[in-house]
Amino acid sequence: MGRITLDKVSKSFGEVNVIPPLDLTIEDGEFVVFVGPSGCGKSTLLRLIAGLEDVSGGQIRIDSQDATTTPPAKRGLAMVFQSYALYPHMSVRKNIAFPLKMAGMDQAEQEKRVDYAAKVLNLADYIDRRPGQLSGGQRQRVAIGRAIVREPSAFLFDEPLSNLDAALRVNMRLEISELHNNLKTTMIYVTHDQVEAMTMADKIVVLQAGVIEQVGSPLELYQTPRNLFVAGFIGSPKMNFFSGQEAAKHDAATIGVRPEHLDVSTSEGLWKAKVGVAEHLGSDTFLYVHPEGVETLEDTVTVRVDGEMALRHGDEVWLTPQDGKIHRFDGAGLRIA
Amino acid sequence: MATQHSRAAARLMNAPAVFVLLVWMLIPLCMTIYFSFMDYRPLRGVADCCVGFQNYERFITSSSFLSSVATTLIMVGGILAITVIGGVLLALLLDQPIWGQGIVRILVIAPFFVMPTVSALVWKNMFMNPVNGLFAYLWKFFGATPIDWLSELPLFSIIWIVSWQWLPFATLILLTAVQSLSSEQLEASEMDGAGALSRFTYIILPHLGRAITVVILIQTIFLLSIFAEIFVTTNGAFGTRTLTYLVYQRVLESQNIGLGSAGGILAVILANIVAIFLMRIVGKNLDN
Ligand SMILES: Nc1ncnc2c1ncn2[C@@H]1O[C@H](COP(=O)(O)OP(=O)(O)O)[C@@H](O)[C@H]1O
Numbered sequence: 343m344g345r346i347t348l349d350k351v352s353k354s355f356g357e358v359n360v361i362p363p364l365d366l367t368i369e370d371g372e373f374v375v376f377v378g379p380s381g382c383g384k385s386t387l388l389r390l391i392a393g394l395e396d397v398s399g400g401q402i403r404i405d406s407q408d409a410t411t412t413p414p415a416k417r418g419l420a421m422v423f424q425s426y427a428l429y430p431h432m433s434v435r436k437n438i439a440f441p442l443k444m445a446g447m448d449q450a451e452q453e454k455r456v457d458y459a460a461k462v463l464n465l466a467d468y469i470d471r472r473p474g475q476l477s478g479g480q481r482q483r484v485a486i487g488r489a490i491v492r493e494p495s496a497f498l499f500d501e502p503l504s505n506l507d508a509a510l511r512v513n514m515r516l517e518i519s520e521l522h523n524n525l526k527t528t529m530i531y532v533t534h535d536q537v538e539a540m541t542m543a544d545k546i547v548v549l550q551a552g553v554i555e556q557v558g559s560p561l562e563l564y565q566t567p568r569n570l571f572v573a574g575f576i577g578s579p580k581m582n583f584f585s586g587q588e589a590a591k592h593d594a595a596t597i598g599v600r601p602e603h604l605d606v607s608t609s610e611g612l613w614k615a616k617v618g619v620a621e622h623l624g625s626d627t628f629l630y631v632h633p634e635g636v637e638t639l640e641d642t643v644t645v646r647v648d649g650e651m652a653l654r655h656g657d658e659v660w661l662t663p664q665d666g667k668i669h670r671f672d673g674a675g676l677r678i679a
Numbered sequence: 680m681a682t683q684h685s686r687a688a689a690r691l692m693n694a695p696a697v698f699v700l701l702v703w704m705l706i707p708l709c710m711t712i713y714f715s716f717m718d719y720r721p722l723r724g725v726a727d728c729c730v731g732f733q734n735y736e737r738f739i740t741s742s743s744f745l746s747s748v749a750t751t752l753i754m755v756g757g758i759l760a761i762t763v764i765g766g767v768l769l770a771l772l773l774d775q776p777i778w779g780q781g782i783v784r785i786l787v788i789a790p791f792f793v794m795p796t797v798s799a800l801v802w803k804n805m806f807m808n809p810v811n812g813l814f815a816y817l818w819k820f821f822g823a824t825p826i827d828w829l830s831e832l833p834l835f836s837i838i839w840i841v842s843w844q845w846l847p848f849a850t851l852i853l854l855t856a857v858q859s860l861s862s863e864q865l866e867a868s869e870m871d872g873a874g875a876l877s878r879f880t881y882i883i884l885p886h887l888g889r890a891i892t893v894v895i896l897i898q899t900i901f902l903l904s905i906f907a908e909i910f911v912t913t914n915g916a917f918g919t920r921t922l923t924y925l926v927y928q929r930v931l932e933s934q935n936i937g938l939g940s941a942g943g944i945l946a947v948i949l950a951n952i953v954a955i956f957l958m959r960i961v962g963k964n965l966d967n
């Protein structure tokens with residue numbers, strides 16, 4: 343079981359209030375992703391749950407037991423650190439067995455669990471090597487192995503993929519999702535990368551400056567972002583925002599349209615624009631166009647078009663937002679239903 | 680990166696330094712070896728060349744030789760034990776965030792700056808003197824009979840004095856090692872259920888292995904030649920005569936340069952044996 347409840351949890355470092363009082367419930371078996379820009383307090387929040395930092399106020403409950411002052415080892419949680427934090431002088435086997443040894447488990451059971459973890463994570467070939475002799479991806483797997491042998495009630499991941507190269511990151515993302523499907527254990531995953539959040543999460547928690555901006559499934563956040571911050575943060579490339587007269591036409595202070603919801607035509611449309619840079623990805627092309635006579639929050643508007651579309655720098659195009667795909671926000675930046 | 684050319688240039692530029700070093704080392708060494716095969720007693724006007732291994736034989740078979748080797752090993756071993764164990768504990772202590780950390784650290788390093796002769800004299804006269812020493816007052820305060828440290832526990836006293844001098848060195852090196860341990864590793868072990876003692880044995884101590892090796896190697900080199908502390912305190916009496924001190928006595932007190940030189944060469948050989956053993960035992964910690 344791994345149901346974690348945060349009740350008015352807050353954290354200050356001296357004078358600096360990093361996390362104002364915050365409520366959150368994480369259901370058993372859920373894959374929850376904390377996402378937000380760097381320095382917004384994601385790691386701090388995770389470390390509060392882990393018990394590596396003391397809360398300044400509020401209560402943390404794990405399976406309805408008050409765990410606010412429980413030491414980390416007694417919370418039944420396992421953590422995978424960004425730097426992996428493997429023990430460099432121990433072999434992979436000893437690394438993975440370490441938590442079991444500390445728990446005083448008998449030798450046979452230790453071996454059984456380590457072998458199982460090694461099989462699941464494809465570690466068998468280098469089980470007797472030291473961490474220093476492994477590649478980044480392999481170290482990552484060892485760190486995960488060390489976490490799973492304990493059979494914790496929840497896993498905590500702090501940006502586990504940020505030290506890997508792009509291709510490996512996609513691989514490990516799949517492996518972690520796969521692991522979650524197999525184990526069905528609660529996982530809390532911290533990242534600043536919204537792509538990881540969108541692809542892995544059952545539930546995303548968007549944070550900014552220690553405040554929860556929105557909680558919801560990836561599609562909920564994509565379709566109905568609660569405010570300008572979430573709208574701009576979730577989705578890649580970023581949503582385009584228009585203000586001034588165009589927004590006023592829709593009774594809003596700001597309107598937002600995602601790049602994939604703008605139709606492009608060379609002959610007719612709502613807004614005129616000039617093509618700047620075009621990024622050809624093959625399947626899609628991202629056009630960065632400069633609108634003319636429209637007020638936007640940023641200089642360029644991003645449009646996703648079909649990969650076959652032949653447009654070049656300096657071409658003149660017309661943009662039209664698709665029906666029902668316009669997000670409206672009021673003066674305070676909140677979504678208008 | 681070095682090209683053929685730059686390597687040749689580097690060798691050329693190194694040459695003077697290597698040459699000076701060789702002269703510096705080889706000439707005294709060769710002269711000592713030469714003297715050790717001579718019956719050379721300048722005050723008596725004796726300088727007979729080439730008496731073979733007679734000096735070595737006399738030095739080794741004299742009753743003081745074996746006991747001086749034993750004293751040397753006990754002294755070096757004792758100092759190493761005290762400084763390494765004390766150094767690890769002090770380093771852990773100094774790593775904690777405490778008030779006035781900067782000053783405490785400077786105070787801890789201070790003994791290293793005191794000259795050996797001075798520190799030995801200070802210990803001898805201010806602490807260990809059976810009449811006026813601070814320890815004597817302390818003992819009397821608790822109603823005990825003061826100990827005459829330097830005659831009752833001479834070896835221990837010298838070990839203590841030298842340990843006091845070398846503790847800062849060990850602490851300093853071990854402190855930098857403690858500070859280089861990643862906090863995430865400690866946190867990971869904490870989450871893995873390791874208590875304070877397990878964290879020390881399984882995480883901190885292995886991490887310090889390399890630094891401890893360095894401390895032991897460097898200190899051994901210097902400690903094998905302890906002299907001033909013995910000279911100032913016991914003058915080699917009461918079983919504190921180390922090999923170095925024996926050589927000194929043979930050369931200067933007995934004015935037998937040939938015998939002393941033989942002892943010197945034996946000391947070099949002993950030091951090398953110790954060094955080889957140390958490298959065997961702990962040297963594997965140095966390669967990764
Ligand atoms: N031990 C600490 N002492 C003081 N400030 C801290 C400490 N840890 C984190 N902070 C501050 O808290 C904020 C959030 O940090 P963190 O949780 O690491 O952000 P994130 O993981 O989202 O990038 C940052 O502004 C950081 O400077």
Ligand SMILES: [Mg+2]
Pocket residue numbers: 384385386501
């Ligand atoms: Mg972080």
